[in-house]
Amino acid sequence: MLEIRGLTVRFGTTAAIDSLDLTVSDHEIVCVLGPSGSGKTTLLRAIAGLESIATGAVLRDGVDLTGVAPNRRDLGFMFQDHALFPHRDVRGNVAFGLRMRRLSGAEIDARTREVLALVGLEGFEHRSVRDLSGGEQQRVALARALAPEPSLLMLDEPLGALDRALREELTGELRELFERLGLAVLLVTHDHDEAFAIGDRVAIVHEGRIDQIGTPVEVWREPASAFVARFLGWNVMRAGDGSRSAIRPDALHVATDGAIAGVVVARTFHRDHFRIRVELANGTDTLEVSIRDAPPPTPGDVVRLGVDPADVVPLRR
Amino acid sequence: MRPAVRRVTVWALPVAFVGFFFVYPLVTILGRGLWPDGGLDLSPLGDVLAADDVRGVLWFTIWQAALSTVLTLIAALPAAYVVTRYRFRGRMVVRALMTVPFVLPTVVVASAFRALGFEHSIGAILIAHVFFNYAVVVRTVGGLWAHLDTRQVDAARMLGASRLRAFTAVTLWALRPAILAAASIVFLFSFTSFGVILILGGPRRATLETEIFLRYNQLDLRTAAALAVLQLLAVIVLLVVSGRLQGRRATALGLTPASESARPIRSRSDRTVVAGVLASAAALLGTPLAVLVSRSFDTATGFGFGSYDALTELRRGSVLFVPPIDAIANSLLYALVATVIALVVGGAAAFAVARSRRGGLLDTVLALPLGVSAVTLGLGFVIAFDPPIDLRTSWVLTPIAHSLVAIPFVVFIAAPVIRSIDPRLREAATMLGASPRVVWREVDLPVAARGLMVGAGFAFAISLGEFGATAFIARPDRPTLPVVVFRLLGQPGVENFGAAMAASTILMVLTLGAVLAIERLRAGELGTF
Numbered sequence: 113m114l115e116i117r118g119l120t121v122r123f124g125t126t127a128a129i130d131s132l133d134l135t136v137s138d139h140e141i142v143c144v145l146g147p148s149g150s151g152k153t154t155l156l157r158a159i160a161g162l163e164s165i166a167t168g169a170v171l172r173d174g175v176d177l178t179g180v181a182p183n184r185r186d187l188g189f190m191f192q193d194h195a196l197f198p199h200r201d202v203r204g205n206v207a208f209g210l211r212m213r214r215l216s217g218a219e220i221d222a223r224t225r226e227v228l229a230l231v232g233l234e235g236f237e238h239r240s241v242r243d244l245s246g247g248e249q250q251r252v253a254l255a256r257a258l259a260p261e262p263s264l265l266m267l268d269e270p271l272g273a274l275d276r277a278l279r280e281e282l283t284g285e286l287r288e289l290f291e292r293l294g295l296a297v298l299l300v301t302h303d304h305d306e307a308f309a310i311g312d313r314v315a316i317v318h319e320g321r322i323d324q325i326g327t328p329v330e331v332w333r334e335p336a337s338a339f340v341a342r343f344l345g346w347n348v349m350r351a352g353d354g355s356r357s358a359i360r361p362d363a364l365h366v367a368t369d370g371a372i373a374g375v376v377v378a379r380t381f382h383r384d385h386f387r388i389r390v391e392l393a394n395g396t397d398t399l400e401v402s403i404r405d406a407p408p409p410t411p412g413d414v415v416r417l418g419v420d421p422a423d424v425v426p427l428r429r
Numbered sequence: 430m431r432p433a434v435r436r437v438t439v440w441a442l443p444v445a446f447v448g449f450f451f452v453y454p455l456v457t458i459l460g461r462g463l464w465p466d467g468g469l470d471l472s473p474l475g476d477v478l479a480a481d482d483v484r485g486v487l488w489f490t491i492w493q494a495a496l497s498t499v500l501t502l503i504a505a506l507p508a509a510y511v512v513t514r515y516r517f518r519g520r521m522v523v524r525a526l527m528t529v530p531f532v533l534p535t536v537v538v539a540s541a542f543r544a545l546g547f548e549h550s551i552g553a554i555l556i557a558h559v560f561f562n563y564a565v566v567v568r569t570v571g572g573l574w575a576h577l578d579t580r581q582v583d584a585a586r587m588l589g590a591s592r593l594r595a596f597t598a599v600t601l602w603a604l605r606p607a608i609l610a611a612a613s614i615v616f617l618f619s620f621t622s623f624g625v626i627l628i629l630g631g632p633r634r635a636t637l638e639t640e641i642f643l644r645y646n647q648l649d650l651r652t653a654a655a656l657a658v659l660q661l662l663a664v665i666v667l668l669v670v671s672g673r674l675q676g677r678r679a680t681a682l683g684l685t686p687a688s689e690s691a692r693p694i695r696s697r698s699d700r701t702v703v704a705g706v707l708a709s710a711a712a713l714l715g716t717p718l719a720v721l722v723s724r725s726f727d728t729a730t731g732f733g734f735g736s737y738d739a740l741t742e743l744r745r746g747s748v749l750f751v752p753p754i755d756a757i758a759n760s761l762l763y764a765l766v767a768t769v770i771a772l773v774v775g776g777a778a779a780f781a782v783a784r785s786r787r788g789g790l791l792d793t794v795l796a797l798p799l800g801v802s803a804v805t806l807g808l809g810f811v812i813a814f815d816p817p818i819d820l821r822t823s824w825v826l827t828p829i830a831h832s833l834v835a836i837p838f839v840v841f842i843a844a845p846v847i848r849s850i851d852p853r854l855r856e857a858a859t860m861l862g863a864s865p866r867v868v869w870r871e872v873d874l875p876v877a878a879r880g881l882m883v884g885a886g887f888a889f890a891i892s893l894g895e896f897g898a899t900a901f902i903a904r905p906d907r908p909t910l911p912v913v914v915f916r917l918l919g920q921p922g923v924e925n926f927g928a929a930m931a932a933s934t935i936l937m938v939l940t941l942g943a944v945l946a947i948e949r950l951r952a953g954e955l956g957t958f
Contacts, residue, residue, distance in 0.1 A: 183862050191857055195857040
């Protein structure tokens with residue numbers, strides 16, 4: 113089990129990670145989700161020991177890792193863009209961590225073959241990593257991180273460098289592999305589809321703090337803050353008393369008897385629907401509305417919008 | 430070792446080595462030149478400047494360098510144009526061949542022009558300088574020319590400029606920084622030229638460099654040291670002026686990838702231009718070397734290996750103390766030792782420079798040996814390492830001097846390679862369990878190895894051809910090949926001349942072998958990291 117308590121990392125005067133708490137249990141997959149610049153990568157690097165921490169602690173099974181050199185922490189790290197060793201072939205990359213642990217030649221051979229089979233790269237041992245496709249490089253990086261059987265596997269945007277189709281294919285594969293191996297995993301991504309598909313729990317970070325953490329269903333059903341709601345594509349609206357609520361994506365529709373009035377300020381076309389942006393009478397909120405069948409209003413039109421109360425979630429923050 | 434300790438070690442070796450073998454001799458010269466009797470005394474410098482003959486030497490040094498620069502630009506600019514703006518088969522080979530003269534030892538260049546029949550004359554000096562520096566202009570100017578956007582010229586033509594006007598207003602204007610840079614380098618090389626002037630200029634045409642050597646040989650150390658100080662000041666002024674000139678030129682140019690701007694040979698006039706330029710380049714650069722090789726086989730008894738055979742024997746009355754063939758062994762041994770030193774010291778410096786935030790400072794310090802002429806270094810060695818610090822009798826002094834000339838090259842080639850290593854590769858190795866020492870061994874060293882090997886190749890080639898410092902410090906019974914060539918050329922007689930040709934040819938072949946090895950390593954470097 114990995115426990116992070118009150119972790120703070122400062123770059124100069126700004127806190128990239130701000131007294132953050134997080135626990136990853138054995139066999140659990142936690143996805144850290146957030147926009148770029150939210151401190152996700154810094155969190156992983158701080159846990160790894162590659163970034164020095166200002167306050168707080170990282171504990172593995174109750175043992176404080178502060179003061180333990182990064183190379184002795186027994187943590188697996190898969191870097192964004194993979195950071196494969198260009199001067200070594202596939203085998204040399206995968207076997208690296210095993211050599212560092214002074215395994216015998218036979219053990220290294222067996223384990224290398226085993227891990228390469230696990231990621232579907234049998235027979236790739238002597239290929240140069242420079243000649244591999246993006247997907248193959250990603251698999252080698254994964255195999256390299258898995259080979260020494262780390263107590264926790266950390267992945268920084270593992271699918272970030274790949275194109276969309278490949279990413280969707282590998283998302284399922286990753287989840288299946290982690291489950292099969294019973295690994296404790298901490299995965300960082302900016303893509304919510306990826307986080308929700310892979311994680312047992314999803315932690316959404318914002319400005320160095322966790323805004324919300326829970327199972328994918330919990331987070332998706334009930335965003336806790338305006339930031340989370342917007343990040344997941346919900347509309348956020350302020351009521352007269354200042355309280356805010358979130359409206360599920362695609363729940364708004366144009367209706368002559370709708371309760372919300374506003375002016376269309378922009379309209380764009382998206383494959384099978386139009387999307388209009390409506391500025392509300394209160395002047396502070398704008399809502400995004402998808403229109404599939406009805407003739408779309410044009411910018412400047414005054415419209416009324418209706419919504420099913422079941423699709424509206426009050427926000428606490 | 431703790432990281433801090435390791436960092437200090439990496440710095441300490443190059444600093445100590447360069448400090449003792451470079452800064453100390455230099456300071457000794459300054460001491461002899463400026464503080465002859467313990468107090469600051471500018472009289473040796475004043476005496477030197479007041480002397481008519483020294484003023485003549487200074488004036489000759491400047492004007493021959495200026496004239497060499499202008500002639501080199503005139504000769505090489507058309508070639509820079511042809512090899513960068515036209516696409517034709519064998520273009521890369523042509524470019525490589527044009528670089529050959531530049532990598533040759535200066536005594537080989539001088540020998541080649543002696544082979545052509547040039548005797549002591551100013552013409553011989555100038556043409557040898559053009560021959561030697563041709564590649565500097567082709568490479569420096571061509572390097573920029575290849576990236577100029579041809580559409581700018583098209584735009585000027587569309588705006589009504591004539592072909593000539595468009596060339597001067599757009600192309601020459603854009604090339605100005607490269608031309609200026611090339612001219613600065615050529616001027617500096619010609620200003621500090623030693624072997625060529627000594628061999629082709631004869632006793633009456635002395636530059637600062639050769640005058641230092643002559644005064645030293647006349648045991649006039651006081652004047653030699655004062656001249657060396659003068660030379661040092663002149664080089665510093667040159668470097669500052671050229672740095673200023675080039676600093677001011679920074680303008681944004683619309684640059685394009687090289688491949689787009691070269692065009693195939695289409696019209697008859699294209700063919701005339703390309704053929705004409707290549708033919709004149711072949712005549713200028715190829716003839717001297719071809720004649721050198723052929724004359725090495727041209728003996729009194731007909732064509733054959735006679736001159737080479739003569740290298741194995743010590744002839745009666747010879748200026749040499751050992752058979753010339755020994756010099757080959759000496760040269761190879763010195764080159765090997767110099768390479769090892771340059772690799773160890775330069776490699777440590779490269780890692781220190783690459784990792785340090787203040788790397789720029791060390792960069793500058795290490796570049797100093799490039800600016801200080803080899804002759805000054807040689808003089809510094811013989812003055813500084815005389816008793817009480819007596820190293821003069823040790824042969825190691827020669828390869829140490831060579832390594833000082835080579836160290837900057839090793840650093841400049843290896844440091845950027847080390848700096849370009851993605852820090853995440855080191856972190857990835859760390860996360861897989863590698864300690865800092867193992868990270869260095871497993872990541873830094875293998876990635877830097879190729880850069881270091883290229884640097885080693887340069888060090889080897891530099892040591893083989895080094896003459897300026899060697900002329901001062903090589904012991905008479907352990908001459909190097911360049912020293913043997915110089916001595917043989919200074920002697921009358923057909924046999925001596927033939928032997929000089931043979932020794933030059935051997936030196937040329939050895940140097941080109943080292944350079945070829947470098948090129949092969951470089952070609953393999955083009956993979957993407």
